[in-house]
Amino acid sequence: DYATYAMAIGLSQIKAPWSASVDVFRRADIERDNVQQVLTWCLEQGERESGLRICVGVQPYWVARGMFAYAHEWFDRFLALDAPDGPDLPAPVRGAALISRAQLDLQNDPAAAVADALAGLDLCRQSGESQSGESRSGESQSGESQSGESLWTAAAYNVLAEADLKAGRHEAASTRLAEAIAVSRSIGDGWNEGYALATQARLVAEQGRLREAQRLAGESLAVMRRIDQQWGAARTLAGLATLARLRGDPHGARRYYLEALPILREIDARPEIARCLAGMGRAALDEGEVEAARQHLTESLRLSQSIGTRAGVAYGLDSLATLAASEGQHSRAVRLAGAASALREAAGFPPFAGARLERYLAPARRDLGEPAVARLWTEGTRLAPDKAVELALTSGDEAAPTGAGARTGAWINGTPAPAVTPPSTLTAREHEIAALIAQGMTNRVIAGELVIAPATVARHVANILAKLGFESRTQIAAWMTGSGSAGPGGRP
Numbered sequence: 001d002y003a004t005y006a007m008a009i010g011l012s013q014i015k016a017p018w019s020a021s022v023d024v025f026r027r028a029d030i031e032r033d034n035v036q037q038v039l040t041w042c043l044e045q046g047e048r049e050s051g052l053r054i055c056v057g058v059q060p061y062w063v064a065r066g067m068f069a070y071a072h073e074w075f076d077r078f079l080a081l082d083a084p085d086g087p088d089l090p091a092p093v094r095g096a097a098l099i100s101r102a103q104l105d106l107q108n109d110p111a112a113a114v115a116d117a118l119a120g121l122d123l124c125r126q127s128g129e130s131q132s133g134e135s136r137s138g139e140s141q142s143g144e145s146q147s148g149e150s151l152w153t154a155a156a157y158n159v160l161a162e163a164d165l166k167a168g169r170h171e172a173a174s175t176r177l178a179e180a181i182a183v184s185r186s187i188g189d190g191w192n193e194g195y196a197l198a199t200q201a202r203l204v205a206e207q208g209r210l211r212e213a214q215r216l217a218g219e220s221l222a223v224m225r226r227i228d229q230q231w232g233a234a235r236t237l238a239g240l241a242t243l244a245r246l247r248g249d250p251h252g253a254r255r256y257y258l259e260a261l262p263i264l265r266e267i268d269a270r271p272e273i274a275r276c277l278a279g280m281g282r283a284a285l286d287e288g289e290v291e292a293a294r295q296h297l298t299e300s301l302r303l304s305q306s307i308g309t310r311a312g313v314a315y316g317l318d319s320l321a322t323l324a325a326s327e328g329q330h331s332r333a334v335r336l337a338g339a340a341s342a343l344r345e346a347a348g349f350p351p352f353a354g355a356r357l358e359r360y361l362a363p364a365r366r367d368l369g370e371p372a373v374a375r376l377w378t379e380g381t382r383l384a385p386d387k388a389v390e391l392a393l394t395s396g397d398e399a400a401p402t403g404a405g406a407r408t409g410a411w412i413n414g415t416p417a418p419a420v421t422p423p424s425t426l427t428a429r430e431h432e433i434a435a436l437i438a439q440g441m442t443n444r445v446i447a448g449e450l451v452i453a454p455a456t457v458a459r460h461v462a463n464i465l466a467k468l469g470f471e472s473r474t475q476i477a478a479w480m481t482g483s484g485s486a487g488p489g490g491r492p
Contacts, residue, residue, distance in 0.1 A: 003035075003057025011060060011191045012229040013151060021231070025267040028061040043077055048089055051078040052097040059100045064231070066270040066307030068104050075101040095123030096152045102159045107271065107309045110163040110348045117163070121156040154183040154192035158199065165203055168350055173203055191232060194223035198236045205243055213243055234263040235272060241279050250286035253279065274303040274312050278319050285323060293323055298393060305389050310347035313385060314340045318352065320392040321360055330364035331376055332391070337361075338380020339388035370479060433460045437473050438480040 006024045008014040028035075035058055042051035055074050062071035075097060098120030105113035161176035177200045184193035197220035205213035217240050224232035241256035257280045264273045281296030297319045304312030321336035337360045341351045364373045383391065436446045443461065447454040464476055 003054045005057075007057045007060055011151075012227040012232075013189070013191070015227075018228045018230045021229070022266055025061060025064060028058060039074055043081075046081060048078050048081045049093055052089070052093055056096050056100045059103070063103065063271075064267055064269040066309060068107055069308055072101065072104050075104070091123045091127035092150070092152075095120040095127065098123065099152050099156045099159065103155070106159060106162055106166075107311050108347055110166050113159055114163045117156045117159040121153065121160075124150060124153050124156070150187070151184075151189050151192055154180050154187075154189055154196070157183065158192055158195050161196065161199055161203075165199060165206070166349055170203060170207065173199075177203065190223050190227035191229055194220045194227075194229065194232045194236065197223065198232075198239050201236075201239055201243070205246060210243060210246060214240075217243060230263045231267060231269060234260040234269070237263075238272065238276055238279060241276075241283070245279070245283060245286065250283040253283040253286075257283070270303055270307050271309055271312060274300045274307075274309075274316070277303070278312075278315055281319055282322070285326060290323070290326070297323060301389060301392060305386075310343055310385075311349065313389065314343040314347070314349070317343065317388055317392050318356075325360050325363060330360070330367050331372075333360045334364050334373055334376040335380035335383070336388065336392055338377040339383045339385075339391070340380075342381040342383075343385055343388070365479065366475070430460055430464050433457060434464055434476050434480050437461070437464075438477040440477070 005014070006028070009016045009020050009024050012021070035054065039051055039054060041047075042054070052075070055071070055078065059071060062068070079094070079097060079101075098116045102113040102116035102120065105116060157176045157180035161173045161180060164170075164173035164176060177196050180196035181193055181200075184190070184196060197216050201213045201216035201220060204216065217236055220236045221233055221240070224230070224236060237256045237260035241253040241260070244250070244253035244256060257276045261273065261276050261280075264276060277296045277300035281293045281300060284290075284293035284296060297316065301313065301316030301320065304316050317336050317340035321333045321340065324330075324336060325333035337352065337357065341357075345351050361373060361377075364376070368376070380388070432450070433446060436449060441449065443454050443457040447457045450457070461473070461476075465472075
């Protein structure tokens with residue numbers, strides 16, 4: 001059918017110039033109401049297979065537009081249809097539908113994405129991905145290939161790898177990516193190969209291997225350009241921009257973003273436009289261009305909110321918290337950071353931690369004190385997402401919305417819920433040394449107490465000062481006492 005054929009063009013499964021892919025997305029805009037009418041008819045007639053084939057065919061368009069909830073609802077409706085007296089859905093059709101739904105889940109529910117991708121992958125394996133008709137590219141109309149592998153197998157591995165990466169499961173992500181690349185290359189699937197290479201670049205970048213990440217991103221870009229898949233190229237350019245920022249080159253990062261944005265705007269790929277705008281805002285902030293940063297970050301957050309991506313909204317809140325901290329608006333920065341962290345946890349992503357948190361909390365502790373920071377963090381975690389966005393888009397260090405705007409659960413049985421202390425980035429040993437500093441011990445005495453070298457103590461003290469944003473041992477002692485971290489005898 002046309003939807004499947006259009007998907008094959010849009011994802012470069014059929015060789016065609018980029019202009020043909022752009023035409024596919026533009027025609028999808030024109031045919032959007034017609035597609036909805038056809039899907040409604042299929043649903044009313046119980047045409048599960050036809051309905052799911054159409055959903056799979058238009059899914060790239062739904063992803064580009066950020067229509068995640070809308071698309072998810074259609075997949076749910078067709079997959080939930082019962083047919084006790086009729087034939088089961090062909091395994092390749094159901095497998096492709098589950099993997100397509102998994103791709104939608106990645107933005108808001110990684111755990112659901114993993115479940116769907118595994119189920120879809122199992123169906124593809126069980127079916128042996130047998131042929132159901134050939135297309136112009138030598139693949140069947142359901143995405144199957146003559147080699148016994150399919151683009152859906154590779155897509156499933158890519159979904160699983162990305163979910164593992166988001167959860168910090170680096171070893172599992174590496175294994176899945178190797179599988180995705182192997183399958184993609186065996187069937188000549190440039191889209192999934194390039195996608196996997198770009199994700200692999202992100203993985204090794206998170207591990208601090210920036211040179212290798214640069215090489216992998218370059219390979220991804222070469223693959224995407226070889227098949228004239230500019231959407232994939234723009235995604236990789238955004239990754240190269242992130243690498244430039246990690247290398248301390250914000251100007252280079254902005255060049256990459258500016259190269260990616262026109263491509264993304266050509267097909268109105270809204271989630272990735274929001275990502276690029278946020279990256280440009282961060283790069284502008286790195287270069288001290290505060291107003292440019294504010295403009296980019298505001299536009300990015302508004303776009304993420306409009307399409308309902310939790311990950312995008314959380315990143316936008318985090319970015320505007322960084323901006324607030326740079327302007328000395330510490331109360332606002334801590335609230336926004338708390339809201340971003342809570343939203344990430346609600347979506348199943350790891351909360352913010354480490355140096356990422358300390359850029360807000362350390363100066364806030366210094367200026368406001370630990371009890372105030374704990375209170376502000378609590379307020380932020382209880383903000384409803386729309387109220388958190390409202391706070392982020394206001395100017396100045398206003399108080400967070402309260403009352404109806406606060407997240408439900410702020411009160412328990414008529415009494416205030418306990419305050420939530422922001423995560424500490426001190427290690428257990430650093431806490432122990434901070435507690436001994438609070439007792440007035442010198443480095444040499446602490447070394448004797450803990451049976452370690454004085455030089456080791458000095459290194460720990462330097463780390464504590466850097467993490468907490470302090471300049472003296474007196475400030476460490478005051479923080480330990482004020483935060484309640486030091487128990488009887490000064491022990492944490």
